[in-house]
Amino acid sequence: MSTTSSDTEAQREPGTPGTAEDLVPRSHTPVERLQHLLHRRPALSPLIVLVVSVVVFGIVADSFLRPQALSLLVQQMAVVGALAAGQTVIILTAGIDLSIGMAMVLTSLVMVKLNHDQGVPGLLALLIGVAVALLLGLANGVLVTRLNLPPFIVTLGTFSIFTAVSLLYAAGQTVALDPGSFLLWTGETIKVGSVSVTWGVLLMLLLFAVLSFALRETAWGRHLYATGDDREASDLAGIDTKRVLLSAYVVAGVAVAAAAWIVIGRVGGADPNAGLNYNLQSITAVVIGGTSLFGGRGLVVGSLLGALIVQVFNSGLALAGVDPNYQVLATGVLVIIAVTVDQWIRRVRA
Structure with missing residues (x-):
């Protein structure tokens, strides 16, 4: 007895070549569409969190949205924001810099002590400080690229070195x-x-603008x-990855110099x-800002949003009269949620 075409189709296994369902694109669930959207727009999730946080704290604390409070909030995050810009460049290479905060402290001490103790003109002291910051970044980069040491171990070691040198150089004393x-x-x-901002905030924003352009528009x-x-794969494609990694740590040195000037x-x-x-605050801002700790995905503007989110939580909880210990707890929860979301986004399927 002859077999009809419909019988033949019924005998085929679902999903085998030739079935009608293979010709129809698989529809995505709303959750999958959100996953794809966040994968294409890494800065979208921190932007949503920032807007929601501002709205919530604006309701909880009456004084939160006042111009003076917002001005102080931005000024308080300027140092962490500048460091987060440099940290982003390193994390995009799948590295990390645990010494970036102490490199900033050492750079600021060099600038201030040259100007205060040695009478070096302020501009010259600044330029010498920039050179020091670049050398500190270069030292990290050389250890990572030439000795093939893990960035975590290298910067953990230089964190201790920079801390000791800073304390010895300043004799443990603050210099005004x-x-x-x-x-x-x-x-x-x-x-x-109606808002007052410092030149340090504008310097931080300029740093983000330059890095954003460089990451988006240059080879x-x-x-x-x-x-x-x-x-x-990059090595096979002809990219000098060691030079790229080294440049990332040197560029982070520029951010360190900017942060040192801002903190002064x-x-x-x-x-x-x-x-x-x-150190940890800059990493926190980058992670919350949507940059993947596994490298290759993220935007520097996301780190700016991440730094703002951390400061919004700290300031909002403080204005709401919440115990400072809960502010630290909130930051830790944000980091864990951010890493969890990043892992989920990285599992995106076509």
């Missing part, structure tokens, strides 16, 4: 600058509408993403004990 010093310029405020930026995504203007000098928390 005299009013009028050029190095204090970043602490001066200007009016933007260096494309090579950086490729190296972080798959270093072996904020505190009026340099404190050898000031940077113990900046």
Whole structure:
């Protein structure tokens, strides 16, 4: 007896070539569509969190949305934001810098002590400090690329070295600058509408703008993403991955110098004990900002949003009268949630 075409189709296993369902694209669930969207737009999730946080704390604390409170919030996150910009470049290569905060402290001490103790003009002291920051970044990069040491181990070691050198150099004492010093310029405020911002905040935003352009529009930026995504494939494609990795740590040195100048203007000098928390805070901002710890995915503007989120939580909880210990708890929860979301996004399927 002859077999009809419909009988033949019924005998085939579902999903085998030739079935009608193979000709129809698989429909995505709403959750899968969200997963694809967040994969294409890494900065979207921190932006959503930031907006929701601002709205919630604006309701909980009446004074949160006042111009003065918002101005102080942005000024408080400027140092962490600048460090997060440099940390982003390194994490995009699948590396990490645990020493970035203490490198900033050492750089700020060099600038301040040259100006205060040795009478070096402020501009020259700044330039020497920038050179020191670049050398510190270069040292990390050389250890990672030439000795093939893991970034975690290298920067954990240099964290201790930079800490010891800072304490010895300053004899454990805070150094205050005299009013009028050029190095204090970043602490001066200007009016933007009804909000006062410091020049240090504008310097931080300029740093983000330059890095964002470089990562998005230059060959260096494309090579950086490729190296972080798959270093072996990048080597095979002809990219000098060691040079790219080395450049990432040097560029982070520029961010360190900017952060050092900002912190000098904020505190009026340099404190050898000031940077113990900046290392983890910068990493926290980058992770919350949507940059993957596995490298190759993320945007530097996401780290700016991440730094704002951390400061929004700290300021919002403080204005709401919440115990400071819960502020630390909230930051830890945010980090775990951010890493969990990143893992989920990386499992995106076509």
